[in-house]
Amino acid sequence: MLTTLKKYRYQYWPDTAVGELLKKPWMDTAVPVVALMLTVAFFSWQLSGFFSISTVSDNLQQASELGFIVLGMTLVLIVGGIDLSVGSTYAICNVLVLYLIHVEQMPVLPAVGITLLCGALLGAINGILIGYLGLRAFLTTLVTLIVFRSLFDMLQFQWAVGIATHTTDSEAWYYLGTGYFLSIPMAAWAFAAIAIATHIYLTRMRGGWHVMAVGGSRRSAYNAGLPVKRVVASSYVVSGVLASMSGIFYGARIDSSSADTGSGMAIIVLAAALVGGIRLGGGKGSVTKAVLGTVIVFLITSSLSSMATTAGVSRIVLAVIFLLFTTLDIRWFKNRGKAVQELYVTPGYLDLPKAPSTAAESPYAVNDKLHDIELIGLGRVESPEDVILDDDDNLYCGTRHGNIMRFLAPDYQQMEVYAHVGGQPLGMAFDPDGYLYVCIGGMGLYRVTPERKVEKVTDETNRSLFSIADDSRLRLADDLDIAPDGRIFFSEATVRYEMHEWQIDSLESRGNGRIICYDPHTNQTRTVVKNLVFPNGICLGSEGQSILFAESWACRISRYWFDGPQKGRVEPVISSLPGYPDNINRASDGNYWIALMGMRGPAFDLSMRKPAFRRRMSKRLAQDEWLSPNINVGCVVKCNDQGEILEALWDRSGVNHPMITSMREHRGYLYLGGISNNRIGRYKLEKADPNFMQHPRRRGKPHA
Amino acid sequence: MNTTASLLPKEKTAAKIIKLDQQTIVFLIFIIIFIAFSIFLPGFLNTGNLVNILRSISVLGMLGLGMAVVVIGRGIDLSMVAILAVPTALTMTLASTGVDLGLALIAGVALAIAFGLLNGLLTAYAEVPALLTTLATGLGLAGIGQSGILQFDVVPWPDQLNPIEWIGGTTLFGIPSSVISFAVVAIAVSVFLKRTKLGLFIYAIGDNPNAARTTGMPVRPVMVLQYLIAALIAVFAGLVMASSSAVMDTRIYNLSLIYNVVLVVVLGGVGLSGGRGGVWNVIVGTLLVGTILNGMTILNFSYDAQNLVKGVILLMAIAIDSVLNPRNEETAQQGDI
Amino acid sequence: MTNILSSFRKKWRSIATTAVVSTLAMSSVVQAAQLSMNDPERDAYYSSFSGKSVVFVPVFMGLDLTEGWNKMMEMQSKALGYKYQVRNANFNTQAGTRILTSLIHQNPKPDVIVVHNPDVTSYARLEKQAEKEGIFVIQLNMKSTIMTSGFVGGDAVQIGKLQAESVVNHCGPKTSGKVLILTGPTTSPWSVYMEKGYQEVLSKHPNIKVVARQSTGNYDSSKAKSITQVVLQQHPDLCGVMGVWDVTDQGTVAAIKDAGKKGKVFVSTSGGGGTLACKLIEDGSVDNYVSYDVPGQGRDLDDLISASLQAKARGEKPDFHKTALYTPLHELTKESIKKHPCWSVDTMRY
Structure with a gap:
């Protein structure tokens, strides 16, 4: 009873949700989002009419004006600089545009153009000094702040009275400042457009990636040949242009110049960026954060004054809130990684049936048949997870360097790189036209054409409806086989871990894996079976309507009917193996070869029934001290369609093939691969069909 | 490899002779400008004017010294102007309402210490960036100054404080006492930084906080201490300033004074990345700014034009340094702004 | 007249703090005295x-x-x-x-x-x-x-005229005639309207030389101090300063005192006539003060x-x-403040 409860608790309670939620990239922005919600909640409670259309559109307009500058500052901060001169640039552009419109009576378009140019020019001064001459950003913009400010003071002194005494009747100018489109002010439209464009640029375009790269690691970016100087310089130019844009909108709204325009602005802008969660030092930041920071800071400042708090109290509240929010954000940033590390691993409950005996009288009886066998490529291959042979008897295997190697028949002495695929090749299969399909860990399903060209077949499947983590990408495509109609069935061992983290997945031993079908006719990839415990080997059934698949940590073999009367059903073939099954392949007598990469032990089996224990272990111990399945000794077994074990092959010495992940029967020989081996074994089979091969090539017309 | 080599004493001196670092460049520029002004500007090179220069920079210089202590320890203190203004104004307000002089002083200094501690604790223990911490505490302190502890934003020097007027409002042998106060603070800070264990700790922490922690230095307490020192210097500078102008305008917080303070410190060659520079650098930076301003005054430049020219000259000084000592992309420190 | 009015108001405040109570009280008085209406x-x-x-x-x-x-x-x-x-x-x-x-x-x-x-x-x-x-x-x-709908305030043009006249009177032909004008923010009413007042007077007196006309930003006393220091160094024989506001001009007079020119430079300023005004006038820092009587x-x-x-x-x-x-303007001098002491927030009454 209790066990059943425990089983259901671990099956249905969403333990993984916390870790997966924390791992989401957007959780990075959690603190500013919560801060914004708190801010809005508090002030909408305190201030009546907080959500009235006029208040909202009025807030939008003014927040947008601030937002332009914060966005510019954000870009500069991301690149790893700082721009303290924004307030002065803003002020100069503000007075300039007013002068052009009022005194020079210029039409709006050229006046705005000249002003933007002026902003770009002022930004370029910073950009050239900091980007190209390599000056320190803080000091330089501090000085340009003073220089631009005194320039502004002189211009304002000259022009202010003129601006005040001349009026303009330009409709366009009036519209820019006080016009609405769909009851949203023009400044807000402009800001939204620029913010979205910047977001796309930063996250989706090459230039934006350069910006992030330069900020993230200037040195690496430089060594990678990125135009570091140009990127740095242009960030200041953009900052200048955005500051001038803000100055224009403010000018159009108020239509007058004042002597204190933009003084102390750098501080508010910087505060907005920091409250939004953008960090000094570069590489960390996004448009979303800039917008959040802007809105928070603006709402707080404007709402406090609407609540008629005195200037002193407003300042104190503002200071406390800045400190509070940024401290929280910094703590969050620091501790999220740790929390993910602690909370991500969530072991499941797995009640394994008793392990069958490997004693002398059992079908699994240990022998030494694999001891004296022929070795191919000794010391020349690393990690041949799977091996396969073609019509001409050439032998193929993957290596951990991202290559598919080919040993040429008949003596397998000569080795060459057949194709460079770029990731660790796992399961392999030939289609009737000689295309070699490969599951590549971390990349997906690829194929190598007979002309040795590497092509991507698929690297994503349909996303599960209620999954928190995006499981559409293939993380660990493991083994495959090809159905008679050309559909390719392949396993993905786990959606929660990378290939090198297989050990953590074994500790979880929950249904993290799935079987996926790629249909070449529709070019669609669909998940067909879900929640499998590390599905590994896949082999087409002898009747051509089902596949056999191995679930490594569950130590069982099942059959999935993809065609025929039982279509869609999954049924057990072997419910308990003495070890962890890996690849499955066909034998010449219509049976199946199964590789066991390691043997079960009672301690690990027991721990599978104690998820809380494993969770404690994962939290309290270093990863290299965790329990791990034994993969030191394995074997190859042969079974029939009913799951009866017919034969077992062992290497008792533990020298040549202690750990086996795959085997392939080909023309009377069994070829052995192992992911931790540096060799391929060749074992002469008695009584085997000397002409058998698993994936014979089709005679006749070639593949479309 | 270069850095380890240059730490050897012999090579260090050799490198010093050849290498023009920022301090040397700024000092050379100062000398050139000083000589040029002495030759071409009548009325520049006389005792009265030189004293004038010193007097005009004494408060800025003192703030610079406090800032330098923090910057050497790889921090920055933007709350110094607020600490200069509000606690001083509090002391003056209390004294004018008849509170005992000693008590009034203690109240002001205690307020300054409280904010110095707050800065230190937030940066050292909560690990909030110094830029933001001190920005916020400065704002908060300015807010406190505006929320009732002072009667007005501008506080005149009360007669009750005349017993301490000598710190900035009088003259000694023809030298304004504010200049003497500056000199005393400079010597004190210099002794502290170069001759005491804690001072050397600040250099070590600024140079590499992690290494300093590994060697067993009390990194966090020392960081708190540096903000405390800055706060104390700021409130002292505030009293000097108030006694010399007979008024404390707390609205000085709204101005760009803090930028000038950072400027003289960094301009003199106290690197913002910490561990470099000293009192001499601050004095050089302050002298350059003071001399330029004084020369332009004699040249009859307007106030705004002076700021403009000052800025351009400073920009040139930084640019020359950058051209002579270009930033190396290979060794540049990440996040060093 | 004003006294009667103010005592009337004072009475009102003392009778009751709320209109309801006072109305009740009054109505009972009306009932008691039949002659009233x-x-x-x-x-x-x-x-x-x-x-x-x-x-x-x-x-x-x-x-x-x-x-x-x-x-x-x-x-x-x-x-x-x-x-x-x-x-x-x-x-x-x-x-x-x-x-x-x-x-x-x-x-x-x-x-x-x-x-x-x-x-x-x-x-x-x-x-x-x-x-x-x-x-x-x-x-x-x-x-x-x-x-x-309404405007209440000092006539800035008139204040400018009064300040300029007092400076013109002091800086006669025997002096250097050099004058410094300090203003508020460039386009503040005090700057632009006062300037008009200054010009009206100064244009009639060619012997007056305006050596500098500078803005003190937001009536910033430290900026006033810096500007005055600069101008005093450039023109040690400065005759007069026309300041913009008493609060700002605390900086101006501090610079003059620092330079040892207290009493030698004529300072004219204006303001609300608060206690600060009296302090500045009494200690001789300010020579002419135009009050707009807060x-x-x-x-x-x-x-x-x-x-x-x-x-x-x-x-x-x-x-x-x-x-x-x-607002009617008053020129405060050492003598006049003896008779009409300066106000402070505590002495104000309704």
């Missing part, structure tokens, strides 16, 4: 204030001018029972425009906004908009380019607020009456 205006007068709200948007608080006006407005609001609020721009024009914008858009809107203009144009557009929305806008001391302005302001609220109760539109009340 009900004033037909009274009820309408008092009811016109209920539920009304007035907002004061100063450029700054924490200095004697605004604190004085604020005290006067606050006292009247308590006496007459309407809501009164201060929203401080705190020397930030952008914050000020934000406050005005939100006042115009908020719901319920205030009935009267008393606005202190930082310069002649920044708020002009918003003031016009506020009146269009039915809010009475009363401008205080610093007037924008447009006229709204308590008097406070009374004018209260009256205009009262008139606006009554007009609103009658259903009149804001631009129906446009009333400007230029």
